[in-house]
Amino acid sequence: MRRSDGRFAHARSQRYRVAAGVALGLAIFAVDTFTTLASAVAVLYVLVIVLAGDLGSRSIVRGTSAICAALTLVGFFYSHGADAESQSTLRLLFSLAANLVTTLLLLKNVGDRTILEAQARMLEMTGDAIFLRDRAGRIIYWNHGAEILYGWTQEEAVGQKAEALIEVGFPRSRTAAEAALEATGQWEGELKVRTKAGRELDVLCRWRLQRDMRGSMPTILETAVDISDRKAAEAALKASEHRYRTIFETLAIAIWENDFREVKGTLDALRDRGVMDLRPYIAENPEFVSRMRRAVRITDVNETALRLMAVPSKDQFFTRLDEFLPDSDARFGQFLVGIFEGQTEFQTETVVRSRDGRMIPILVALSFPPDGEGLDRIQASIVDMTERYEFQEALEASRQELEQASRAAMLGEISASIAHEVNQPLSAIMTFVQAGIRWISRTPPDVDEARSALQDAVTATEHAAEVVKRVRLLLGKAKSESAEVVIDTLVSEALRMKIKELTSDAVHLSLALGAPFASVQGDRVLLQQAFLNVISNAMQAMDTTAIGARVLLIESEMDGENVVLRFTDSGPGLGAQPPESLFKPFNTTKPNGMGLGLAMCRSIMMAHSGTIAIRDRIDGRGAVVEIRLPLASRAAMPVSISA
């Protein structure tokens, strides 16, 4: 408001000046032309030009001057005509010269004033706070920026003592600042000032001592810029830098900062030279990798890195990568290829050599900025893998120990199983031989029956020998025999061996063998062993089933390119046990069981490219074991078994 009021007053006074100038010009013209005072009056036109000069425009001055000169000439010719006497002509020339000189002086004056006004406007327009104080400290000029920064208006500030008006906190003291100003003519510093509203601001302040032409009456020009935001940002940056430093130094992971600019520059230059694939280039120039290793400079490390590498202080740390990277390290070459191909993330395991000569296995990870910025400070984080490897080795050792122990235990169990399996034919042999003796001891001896009994004993003996042979094979010591075997025949043979037990256990056998020609390629004895085991399991399961309700159903059928065998019993079923768990070795629910039977069955089936599964009957009254084997035409390959 104040400023616009001023502008209106200024415009008003300008209008008065114009009116006065015009009136004065007309009056001079009238007197000059129509009175006898003659041309001496025309000199007074300079007053009109001076009035025009106050308007501050060079063109107005020039225009007014031209009009005045024209009026002078008109007045002259009107009163003197063409034949003027020489005195009048001289006066005319004098008036015109006065007009010209005044005009020139005014034009220069107007120019100077325009510059001064522009400077004053600039001072007002600048965002910086600017004020001028005299030697006594009294404010004599106060710009708009100062009004905004400090809060006091020009009227309030001018005439006040700056020291009393603005509360200032100096970095050292005001006296020291004033002394510096006196000595050098200037002072500069960051201050804390309090505004009219009581706000505390950080300002960057400059003082200049200005003397007038005679060197007396010095004034001091003070400029101030509000740097509170910058200071706050700087403080935040400092705090974050401090935080980062603390993390950097105290991290349990070793960190070292590397300068990769030279490496990147060399790789870029290679590309510019037309190298498209770095691998062949490295193969042809093996010294390139070591040169690049020397080119990586270490710029900073944290405390953990110092401890890891047994270096007492930062300034004694390795300065180049190749000082602690063993020559055998092949990873660096791969790393160079990665950088060359634009990879930005790297993680690798390698070995470094500490200052005390230890070889330390480490995991190192670093990332390259995709925009290529900050190549001088690439941070690599390093984890010491020594303990982890030691732990892994210990773990591996104990795993092996455990494996050995369980293998020994398994061998013990298997031996028991062998004894069990061999015991069966042995007791059969015993029964047959005793029967033979009984037939011979008869009177008369029944030689035919005795021969038949002894023949059965021979068959059982052969079977015992076969069992031993196959068990050895299971343990990986003998070779399996592969031939084409008819599954239904194999099942019948197995049943022949179990028929006595089945009868004595009162198990009703129901046979539905529907694949009389289905043959599989495999080991007859192993397959038979598996079937015998499944039958034994079914019989044992039916121990608790009421006599009369013990039924074992054995079915076979073709299913596409497979033959399927199903053993269904009327035992209690699987109960809560997950079917798959029953195939795990030593998983048994029987007091004298070993839990090896189904595991062996599965190994045998897998060796024949077949499967075996166990499940509850749909009616829940027993279990079903299903064996599926590929037909011979498809499985004509040798059988191999791993123990």
Ligand code: ADP
């Ligand atoms: P084990 O010699 O101990 O019987 P197996 O591997 O032959 O070992 O069988 C493991 C377990 O599977 C058995 O202890 C039993 O609990 C279960 N099992 C096997 N066959 C049957 C079946 N027909 N009915 C119910 N449970 C069975």
